[in-house]
Amino acid sequence: VFALKRRAEAxxxxxxxxxxxxxxxxxxxLVDRYQDRVFRLLGRYxxxxxxxEDLAQDVFLKVFRKLHxxxxxxxxxxxxxxxxxxxxxDHLSRASSRRLKLVEDTGVFERADGDEGQPAEPLMVAELAxxxxxxxxxLPEKFRTILVLREFEELSYTEIAEVLQIQLGTVExxxxxxxxxxxxxxxxxxxxxVPGGSRTGGSR
Amino acid sequence: MNHDEQDxxxxxxxxxVRGGREVMTPPAGFAERVVxxxxxxxxxxxxIQADRLAADLGATVVRLCRRIVLAAIVLFALGLAFASxxxxxxxxxxxxAAPDEVQRELDRLDAxxxxxxxQPRPEVPRGHDRR
Numbered sequence: 001v002f003a004l005k006r007r008a009e010a011x012x013x014x015x016x017x018x019x020x021x022x023x024x025x026x027x028x029x030l031v032d033r034y035q036d037r038v039f040r041l042l043g044r045y046x047x048x049x050x051x052x053e054d055l056a057q058d059v060f061l062k063v064f065r066k067l068h069x070x071x072x073x074x075x076x077x078x079x080x081x082x083x084x085x086x087x088x089x090d091h092l093s094r095a096s097s098r099r100l101k102l103v104e105d106t107g108v109f110e111r112a113d114g115d116e117g118q119p120a121e122p123l124m125v126a127e128l129a130x131x132x133x134x135x136x137x138x139l140p141e142k143f144r145t146i147l148v149l150r151e152f153e154e155l156s157y158t159e160i161a162e163v164l165q166i167q168l169g170t171v172e173x174x175x176x177x178x179x180x181x182x183x184x185x186x187x188x189x190x191x192x193x194v195p196g197g198s199r200t201g202g203s204r
Numbered sequence: 205m206n207h208d209e210q211d212x213x214x215x216x217x218x219x220x221v222r223g224g225r226e227v228m229t230p231p232a233g234f235a236e237r238v239v240x241x242x243x244x245x246x247x248x249x250x251x252i253q254a255d256r257l258a259a260d261l262g263a264t265v266v267r268l269c270r271r272i273v274l275a276a277i278v279l280f281a282l283g284l285a286f287a288s289x290x291x292x293x294x295x296x297x298x299x300x301a302a303p304d305e306v307q308r309e310l311d312r313l314d315a316x317x318x319x320x321x322x323q324p325r326p327e328v329p330r331g332h333d334r335r
Contacts (some may be wrong), residue, residue: 018247024239031235043228052228060238065245066253129220136221149220183214193213 044148045088059203078162135185143178
């Protein structure tokens with residue numbers, strides 16, 4: 001079926017069946033179809049391009065190795081995302097020094113205490129993004145992952161539940177607590193962002 | 205899009221991340237590199253067999269663990285029964301006898317009692333003259 005169809009027309013299931021039959025072209029198409037999304041997701045976890053490429057390759061190799069275990073009772077991309085999220089979190093826990101590196105990378109955006117008293121520049125969008133990223137990076141893994149999937153990857157609650165293999169209610173409550181933590185951190189570390197604070201953000 | 209996020213601060217913060225950051229993209233030829241890397245992997249049949257072997261091993265371990273737990277529960281229950289005296293045949297003072305033997309003993313005791321009523325005699329130590 002795969003051989004007769006153009007690659008854009010082939011469904012995920014047809015591509016998977018072709019891969020399981022030994023078609024390299026079908027697997028190349030499957031990688032091609034999802035590589036952008038995988039890179040975007042992994043980019044939320046690793047800032048280094050080489051590291052991200054290695055991780056993405058590991059993810060797709062694992063997909064290839066385990067493809068015969070994919071039951072088809074969920075969407076292929078949620079199965080793929082589950083592998084990618086697990087790979088990313090495993091990678092983060094292995095590289096324990098990485099978090100320090102991230103803080104160093106984004107340290108330029110931190111407010112130095114020595115700047116107090118000087119005229120404050122309005123927060124720019126890039127600065128707000130960096131602050132938010134740093135706060136999200138410092139969250140416990142489960143909160144970080146659910147925020148990445150919802151706020152940045154814009155997955156639906158059902159898709160998140162499939163990726164993380166948790167109940168829908170757990171998605172809602174975990175997301176609520178994760179957002180609350182980000183909000184608390186933003187208000188605590190950057191009171192100028194709060195409406196009515198010492199200065200107003202320029203991000204809107 | 206996110207419609208469940210109402211807090212303006214969070215909306216601005218997450219919006220800034222979504223829109224303000226360069227997205228990591230795959231390099232040219234990434235898919236071909238991945239496909240080339242798959243050639244170093246074992247065949248599909250070998251991978252399926254390895255998975256099956258691992259699953260069988262896992263099932264065996266689970267079965268073994270379940271049996272060990274079951275045996276531990278049985279041993280614990282037996283220990284508890286012994287400790288509470290339920291299975292202690294000799295030490296709990298329980299007398300076991302055939303029904304006719306019990307009846308004979310009751311008759312003997314009846315006879316003894318009726319004899320005592322008729323002719324009081326000095327007290328005989330308990331258990332004496334039983335057989």
